[in-house]
Amino acid sequence: MATPEELAVIEKAKVLMVGAGGIGCELLKTLALTGFKDIHLIDLDTIEVSNLNRQFLFRKQHVGQSKAKVARDAVLKFKPDIKIEAHHANVKNSDFDVEFFKQFNVVLNGLDNVDARRHVNRLCLAAGVPLVESGSTGYLGQVTVHVKDQTECYECQTKELPKTYPVCTITNTPSKPVHCIVWAKDLLFARLFGDRNQSSDLIVHTNDRTSSAATADTDFFNIKDGETPESYACRVFDGVFGDNIEVALRNEETWKSRKRPRPLYICEVYSDAKKPRIDGSCNSPDGNDKHTASAARILGLSNPQEVWTVRDSANVFLKALELLLNTRQKDIGSLVFDKDDQLAMEFVTAAANLRSSCFDIPMQSLFEAKGIAGNIVHAIATTNAIISGLIVLEAIKLLMGNLDDCRTTYCLEYPRRKMLLMPAELSAPKSSCYVCSQSTLLLEVNTTMTRLREVVEKIVRGQLSVNSPMISQGPCLIYETGDDLEEDMVTQYNQNLEKFLDSLPAPIVDGSILSIEDFQQEFTCHLQIKHREIFDEEKEPDNMVLSGKLSTTRDQALPGSVQLTAVADNVSIHAVDDDDEVILIDEVAKQDLKRKVLDEESVIVCGKRQRTEVS
Amino acid sequence: MEEVAVEALTEQEAAVYDRQIRVWGVEAQRRLSRAHVLVIGMSNVLTELCKNIVLAGIGSLTLMEDAPSVSTVMNTSFLIPVEQIESDKSFLTECAESLKDFNPMVHVTVEKGSLEEKPDDFLNNFDVVVVGRSLLKYRMHVNSLCRKRGPKIAFLSVDCRGPLGEIFIDLQTHTYVLKAKENVPHSLQNLVYCSLEEAIAARWDRLPKKTTKLFYAMRIMEDFEQSNSRLPGQVTLDDLASVLDTRKRLCESQGMPETLVPDKLLHRLLYAEAREHPPVCAILGGILGQELLKVLSGKGEPLKNFFFFDPMDGKGITEEIPRPDDTPIIMQSAEIEI
Known part of the structure; x- marks a missing residue:
């Protein structure tokens, strides 16, 4: 129960919830029970079966429907006298502009990705609305508060971005299961079933120009006249697991310090027996259903936890490839890998395992492979329930105007210093933050070899999460997006995208300073360009390095030393593509925590909370 | 197992x-x-x-x-x-x-x-x-x-x-x-x-000094409710004086000063009533x-x-x-x- 003073502000408050997933369902329920009466809710997702273990406002019959709307209806059933407005939309939609945000007393995030969090952070800063941010993974969770000019903003701390792997590790020198899974879904699957103009040809790298892999032949992946799906599948098998590895082995240099892979051919797998002949599968009533067609089931491999043998994997590879060709004829050439597409997932698991066996890497079960391929986050109901309670407690403090009492709270799996829920003081805004303090960023790039498109996609949209960018250099507009642009400007901008930086109408060279703006986010940042010739393909696969704090005085970090892609300090909330998200508390963070966590002795000692910092 | x-x-x-x-x-x-x-x-x-x-x-x-x-x-x-x-x-x-x-x-x-x-x-x-x-x-x-x-x-x-x-x-x-x-x-x-x-039979003066105050406060509430034939939660701020007496009695018998449990904490527990x-x-x-x-x-x-x-x-x-x-x-x- 809230105190009468608290209840008074709670009942008057208008709050915005972003996200109606794992945390969102719990939060909407807790807000309603606490007495909140005016709630807006935004979520673009629809309900999936794997949500049902924790998103308790949803039922099986709701699968496929809007999360925001079903959540609203479910809560109104037990709290009909309150107002909940559900928006089935992307929070990045231009309808949700600064004016929209300004109507709320507080914004509560239950999001699943860094990109949307950054967007909401910028809108909250622009609108001057306090933000309660949250995240959870497994037993771990975190809730914190961001208030403009008073505390750190969400982007004051660098966040770890989703891991990317250098292309050559994937194509030539895999050493972990994840490398083989990425190869199977992003290269092989995309090459076989996706848009061939988009997919990479880099099935194999070879320095030996005289001999190239069979698969380098542009026609290799096309079905030949008179070829049955079965014989096609065998030919692809021998090509990618046999010939390709043979070719790769010719790069002697590569294998000096690595274990040599072993090529695998169909005839070896089935040396002592014949390939299983399985018929009639395509005629089963649900054989065409995207989510139920299964090669593994036909083959009697029904336990997704079990790791297949090489023979099993070969069986699944051949059968799944055949089934995909037979049942998805219409989609071939435009299929996009989806972890929830059973057949696609089986194919990728089998292909990854066969490649793993060549490179002597442990094979994975379908279940594990799905987790890796889909970047699936571990999620349970209890943590989300705890997080929702903590969010509401912080929201009440903000509404009461007690920012000094607000905390970052960590939800831990095991007690640390007796605490399972550990509060820490909020930090002041960081002067080095390019968002709330508008510090200049440094971009190292080869200005003669890099096209504007790469900078826009990888840096401006990718790393800086700018939604609709406008890029200018001094008075010259270089690039802009929007619906209201003149046609000739659109043509001009599209031409600019394909130009190298130093050959733009206003050339971008060493020392240039770019302004990047987003009107919707009311966001501006400055990018100083540093020309650099060579990049390390392993460590800097983008061929560009964006760094945080720009050195202006001697005691500050050197340019390039604070990479945005690294966990610099404190806790990072990690990007994922499912409902809940990851908090990593690294070593630095633990030290930071020690410094910030309130002293044990500061608990109510004489009826009044004293705030002491451990030194 | x-x-x-x-x-x-x-x-x-x-x-x-x-x-x-x-x-x-x-x-x-x-x-x-x-x-x-x-x-x-x-x-x-x-x-x-x-x-x-x-x-x-x-x-x-x-x-x-x-x-x-x-x-x-x-x-x-x-x-x-x-x-x-x-x-x-x-x-x-x-x-x-x-x-x-x-x-x-x-x-x-x-x-x-x-x-x-x-x-x-x-x-x-x-x-x-x-x-x-x-x-x-x-x-x-x-x-x-x-x-x-x-x-x-x-x-x-x-x-x-x-x-x-x-x-x-x-x-x-x-x-x-x-x-x-x-x-x-x-x-x-x-x-x-x-x-x-x-x-709860453990003597308070033998418990670690940093034991949370709420542990003791809950025991005081239990004792008060039990000895006054109240249902748990069936209390109000009107009971504060009697609850403070209970605290005095318990703290004395357990060898601890009354300051072990702050007034404010008991106040909050009573204010909650059954909510x-x-x-x-x-x-x-x-x-x-x-x-x-x-x-x-x-x-x-x-x-x-x-x-x-x-x-x-x-x-x-x-x-x-x-x-x-x-x-x-x-x-x-x-x-x-x-």
Whole structure:
């Protein structure tokens, strides 16, 4: 129960919830029970079966429907006298502009990705609305508060971005299961079933120009006249697991310090027996259903936890490839890998395992492979329930105007210093933050070899999460997006995208300073360009390095030393593509925590909370 | 711990439980699906707990009327649609139907009658018994019944008083696998717990100095309610003077200064009366649910043996209150190979 003073502000408050997933369902329920009466809710997702273990406002019959709307209806059933407005939309939609945000007393995030969090952070800063941010993974969770000019903003701390792997590790020198899974879904699957103009040809790298892999032949992946799906599948098998590895082995240099892979051919797998002949599968009533067609089931491999043998994997590879060709004829050439597409997932698991066996890497079960391929986050109901309670407690403090009492709270799996829920003081805004303090960023790039498109996609949209960018250099507009642009400007901008930086109408060279703006986010940042010739393909696969704090005085970090892609300090909330998200508390963070966590002795000692910092 | 054969989950289980199996594994999920839980009483915090364990996929949940010794204000429950509140079904039946709907794979039933009317072996049907707010006497009684009926029946209790919360756990004996840490291999930990009666018999002047004030405050409230024939939660700020007297008496007999428990804290507990603060219910229900899942799955280190939450400082604190003879809860640990 809230105190009468608290209840008074709670009942008057208008709050915005972003996200109606794992945390969102719990939060909407807790807000309603606490007495909140005016709630807006935004979520673009629809309900999936794997949500049902924790998103308790949803039922099986709701699968496929809007999360925001079903959540609203479910809560109104037990709290009909309150107002909940559900928006089935992307929070990045231009309808949700600064004016929209300004109507709320507080914004509560239950999001699943860094990109949307950054967007909401910028809108909250622009609108001057306090933000309660949250995240959870497994037993771990975190809730914190961001208030403009008073505390750190969400982007004051660098966040770890989703891991990317250098292309050559994937194509030539895999050493972990994840490398083989990425190869199977992003290269092989995309090459076989996706848009061939988009997919990479880099099935194999070879320095030996005289001999190239069979698969380098542009026609290799096309079905030949008179070829049955079965014989096609065998030919692809021998090509990618046999010939390709043979070719790769010719790069002697590569294998000096690595274990040599072993090529695998169909005839070896089935040396002592014949390939299983399985018929009639395509005629089963649900054989065409995207989510139920299964090669593994036909083959009697029904336990997704079990790791297949090489023979099993070969069986699944051949059968799944055949089934995909037979049942998805219409989609071939435009299929996009989806972890929830059973057949696609089986194919990728089998292909990854066969490649793993060549490179002597442990094979994975379908279940594990799905987790890796889909970047699936571990999620349970209890943590989300705890997080929702903590969010509401912080929201009440903000509404009461007690920012000094607000905390970052960590939800831990095991007690640390007796605490399972550990509060820490909020930090002041960081002067080095390019968002709330508008510090200049440094971009190292080869200005003669890099096209504007790469900078826009990888840096401006990718790393800086700018939604609709406008890029200018001094008075010259270089690039802009929007619906209201003149046609000739659109043509001009599209031409600019394909130009190298130093050959733009206003050339971008060493020392240039770019302004990047987003009107919707009311966001501006400055990018100083540093020309650099060579990049390390392993460590800097983008061929560009964006760094945080720009050195202006001697005691500050050197340019390039604070990479945005690294966990610099404190806790990072990690990007994922499912409902809940990851908090990593690294070593630095633990030290930071020690410094910030309130002293044990500061608990109510004489009826009044004293705030002491451990030194 | 009972050996459970790892068998494949049904497709439905695999699909619905996918995200949590990635947290605790298939074997733990199997164990959960065979577990039977009895919840006595119903309150906002128990509602949260029931939701959490039904979603997680325990085998069965049995709801039972509480002892005639509770005062709770169920101002709202997310389990019951408003149009059904006036229906002629019992409150617990409504709750059970709603919970079944959360996860049709879990068997949810209502057991009529009180514990007193049940045959001696009734509790043997359960792996865990959870009791909500009730008289100390009643909680100790249920706890001792669990202990009498066998070494495997876990007892948990929870109370949310306004914004303040307490959880108690008695697992009798519990074995779990402690995950390997740097240089320390997997080990099998064997915990031996003490009963609620033993835990609260510990002399205050022998407890660690940093023991949370809320532990003592709750004991003062229990003592006041018991000696004044009040139902738990049936208190108001008008009782402050008498509660302060209770504090004086208890602190003196336990060899502690009265300043051990601040006036303000007792004030807040009295002000709460029978109400529960919903965000704190979500937090306590989450922590309790999590502990229950650890107990049932044999995975992860469970609480020893109290948990307290106070939003004033925001700390969720675990306390290990030993037997009066100071026997610590951890008894043995053995390295094992996995």
